[in-house]
Amino acid sequence: MATDDLMSRALETLADDDPPSVEAIHRLVDLADIPESVTITEAADLLDVSPHTLRYYERAGLVAVARDGSGHRVYDTEAMRRLVFLTRMRLSGMPMRDLQHYVSLVDAGKETVPERLDMLIEHRDTIRRRIRELTLSLTATEYKIATYGGSTGPDVPSPDPTTS
Amino acid sequence: MATDDLMSRALETLADDDPPSVEAIHRLVDLADIPESVTITEAADLLDVSPHTLRYYERAGLVAVARDGSGHRVYDTEAMRRLVFLTRMRLSGMPMRDLQHYVSLVDAGKETVPERLDMLIEHRDTIRRRIRELTLSLTATEYKIATYGGSTGPDVPSPDPTTS
DNA sequence: CTAGGACTTCGAGCGCGCTCGAACGCAAAC
DNA sequence: GTTTGCGTTCGAGCGCGCTCGAAGTCCTAG
Structure with a gap:
């Protein structure tokens, strides 16, 4: 690497x-x-x-x-x-806006911990959704590679070569 | 839903x-x-x-x-x-540029099938990388939620509350 | 002494993928 | 007949996250 x-x-x-x-x-x-x-x-x-x-x-x-x-x-x-935290959050899709809010909470002291946790939990859920989307797209792409036919298909339930 | x-x-x-x-x-x-x-x-x-x-x-x-x-x-x-194909590819991060190229290949006829397959395979690998990135970020985020301390930490090997 | 290179600040520009608004067309409902 | 509503074309604008370039400073090597 x-x-x-x-x-x-x-x-x-x-x-x-x-x-x-x-x-x-x-x-x-x-x-x-x-x-x-x-x-x-x-x-x-x-x-x-x-x-x-x-x-x-x-x-x-x-x-x-x-x-x-x-x-x-x-x-x-x-x-x-x-x-490290910021770049990881960026890499996982958290917007700059949210990061700005987050660090403002950090700077505001420990009474903002609950809100920070809320943000992290919401972001965690966002990542999970994104992974599920990508997993689905991945499977569909692998399926398309495996049964490849052309056009914009196959994208049909059967690996029927006539749909090529 | x-x-x-x-x-x-x-x-x-x-x-x-x-x-x-x-x-x-x-x-x-x-x-x-x-x-x-x-x-x-x-x-x-x-x-x-x-x-x-x-x-x-x-x-x-x-x-x-x-x-x-x-x-x-x-x-x-x-x-x-x-x-359906286009929106799925967009959702999984394929750029418009690549999609334009892809459909131009589709329109060019079946002798472009190998190149189309190359594109799909490369995209499949891109999705896989992205899923691994997200999985790592997800784990890190879950870890941070679990051991939450504040600052930009904990991000340290031990769930030591003094790093809060 | 001077040239090179890595840094600084600042504002502007860019690539992407939409997103919107203005001005218009057509057809059914009142 | 006019209002309502859904569509059209076109070009411009926007939000995001960088990315760049100009002009300057500072240190080091030759």
């Missing part, structure tokens, strides 16, 4: 491991082997996004990032932790 | 049926109980898209639709068959 970002590593772990084990999750979220602080390019590589995107997330108020003496961004463990 | 479009019905079938059976697929693709020809609004309802979107697909060259005496669109079984 060429890419070596955090998500790719986690997916690799997951590859022959379905459903994902707690092991996989631990591996996924293990920030221990990330340097204490990284540059924007290093952070971008780890997260498999572009530096442009990281600046964009910061501008959007999703994460605060410190600067060094030259004004360059310094991503510490806390920032990376949040960005 | 309020919605009664084709995809919803298929998903409903799928609900307590994992992995999807051939039964589910047959149900999904069964166009038998659709009228021989339908108006744009009826087609849109069946496909769970807007009439605007159907016109857009037609403008994009994805499907040809006949007209009645008044110039109104008439969706016959063949058009509906193609649209």
Whole structure:
């Protein structure tokens, strides 16, 4: 595997491991082997996004990032932790808008925990629905490959070659 | 369930049926109980898209639709068959661009079957990757809900409440 | 001393997939 | 006959999430 970002590593772990084990999750979220602080390019590589995107997330108020003496961004463990969360949520389809709301709740203190949980639960359900949609589309696509006929079909109940 | 479009019905079938059976697929693709020809609004309802979107697909060259005496669109079984395919592919993330290419291959005749199969196989793999990504995000989200702590954490290997 | 390269801020632009609105046509209902 | 309603074409606009480019700063190597 060429890419070596955090998500790719986690997916690799997951590859022959379905459903994902707690092991996989631990591996996924293990920030221990990330340097204490990284540059924007290093952070971008780890997260498999572009530096442009990281600046964009910061501008959007999703994460605060410190600067060094030259004004360059310094991503510490806390920032990376949040960005791992953010990129995973983005990857699973949570809109920027919701993430902005979520981090505003985080910043507002622990009395917002229930609302945050609500958001997570709703997002979990959204992911589940999406997986079911994709699973159905996958099966249909595999079916079409297996019985392939042409036109826009087969898409018919029988693998009847006359519908080709 | 309020919605009664084709995809919803298929998903409903799928609900307590994992992995999807051939039964589910047959149900999904069964166009038998659709009228021989339908108006744009009826087609849109069946496909769970807007009439605007159907016109857009037609403008994009994805499907040809006949007209009645008044110039109104008439969706016959063949058009509906193609649209079922198109909307399913869209729902599973295939870009418009690729769909345009695909239908151009269909229109080009059966010597393009191998290339069409290549596209389907590649798309199948894309869906699989996407499902694995989502499955991982789902597990991470469930883990976070279960061990919920606050901040952007826990996202740590242990459900240690001090990381809240 | 200067050239290269990695970074900074800022605003603008882009690709995608719709989504909408204006202006119009046609046909049945009142 | 006019109102209602569903359709038509066309081009423009929008929301999203980046993505880019210009112009400048800073550090290091040669």
